[in-house]
Amino acid sequence: MTSPRTFKVQSFGCQMNVYDGERMGELLAAEGMRAAGDGEAADLVVLNTCHIREKATEKVYSEIGRLKRPDGSRPMVAVAGCVAQAEGAEIARRAKVDVVVGPQAYHNLPALVAKAASGTVALDTDMPAASKFGALPARRKVAPSAFLTVQEGCDKFCTYCVVPYTRGAEVSRPFSAIFDEAKALADAGARELTLLGQNVNAWADEGRGLHDLIEAIATIPAIARIRYTTSHPNDMTDGLIAVHRDVDKLMPYLHLPVQAGSDRVLKAMNRSHTASSYLRILEKVRAARPDIALSGDFIVGFPGETDAEFEETLKLVDEVRYAQAFSFKYSPRPGTPAADMAEQIAPAVADERLQRLQALLNAHQTAFNCASIGRRTEVLVERQGRKPGQMLGKSPWLQSVHFESAAKIGDIVEVELVSAGPNSLAGTELVRSAA
Ligand code: 5AD
Ligand code: SF4
Helix, strand or coil: CCCCCEEEEEECCCHHHHHHHHHHHHHHHHCCCEECCCCCCCCEEEEEECCCCHHHHHHHHHHHHHCCCCCCCCCEEEEEHHHHHHHCHHHHHHCCCCEEECCCCHHHHHHHHHHHHCCCCEEECCCCCCCCHHHCCCCCCCCCEEEEECEECCCCCCCCCCHHHHCCCCEECCHHHHHHHHHHHHHCCCCEEEEECCCHHHCEECCEEHHHHHHHHCCCCCCCEEEEECCCHHHCCHHHHHHHHHCCCECCEEECCCECCCHHHHHHCCCCCCHHHHHHHHHHHHHHCCCCEEEEEEEECCCCCCHHHHHHHHHHHHHHCCCEEEEEECCCCCCCHHHHCCCCCCHHHHHHHHHHHHHHHHHHHHHHHHHCCCCEEEEEEEEECCCCCEEEEECCCCCEEEEECCCCCCCEEEEEEEEECCCEEEEEEEEEECC
């Protein structure tokens, strides 16, 4: 196999993977490779994979199959991300791949690609003590809404979850490294930063917590908006709740997964919070920032979940009224405690529960959007719409908004929200402030 000249990175799964995918692209570009254009066949395809549920994992193997070209040849294939970490050399046995690289080792991607070009399958799933971040090239050009990983890994060991195994222990990047990257992202065109971590609100460095980091980043003039995701209820400190009141640039949106409404199920999940302790946190957050939009994650059909326990999830959802949410059928993951629990739920039962839960969540999401009609608000313009003259962007509450405008990508535009659907709103432009 010859050395690749063009590459494509395809990311699946969470926003941390999107961030890692961008950084791998920058790394390959720094080696003199070029990103293949839309529709152009790349010499190297990096599949940046997700292992969180079985379906996501299976996708890797079907994607590898799809890379075969009509003449029978195929590009160099690198499997990165959490499937690479979890399955390691097994991937090379199951499919034709050239590189397998874990989420903590991808700074070595160019060396692995060079090794693969010389004809050896190259594998690196180490979790080195030294962070990969120092070995990555500087940020140059980014979209107006950019991700910034500040923390990785998880020590919580929820019994259904592979993250503590694939991403490893909780590690916070140092304050100064994050602050420097935030400034570099601002110089590279970012106006909104989303701070990322599997447990982002567990971020800590020398006595500083996430709220200190948010306050510091808010001092960067070009950064107009700050978000963070994803959080654990137990790390929702009073300091963090207070910045929702005190820092204007922190957007009124909180993704705080609860997973289930039954205390027995939460205990079996090893969540170490109850439904009522979760609701008390949300009360405090709403007191600090009354217009906050709430979002969450849910799992239905966890082993042993009864009909009555599932009803408790619906009850909690009714009480919170999420602006947006993600809900999943429980998927047994190899190596996790829940996978070995008795009383796995029949798929048909889990399907039915998921449908009921999603119908309720969708109704609340639509209601939240409809309640926004008439609001005057700022929208960060992220891209062009499908129709000529139409632009698309996000409201502070993370709603997609489309409107007619001559604004540029990266502008922040004042709009009035005039109509709403389940997934987006239409607005009319009021005044425009230049970027
Ligand atoms: N099955 C189904 N959903 C899961 N999640 C994590 N592990 C599993 C699993 N084994 C969901 C949780 C988590 C989100 C990222 O994915 O809701 O918050
Ligand atoms: Fe997984 Fe629980 Fe850690 Fe979230 S907190 S990453 S669900 S183990």
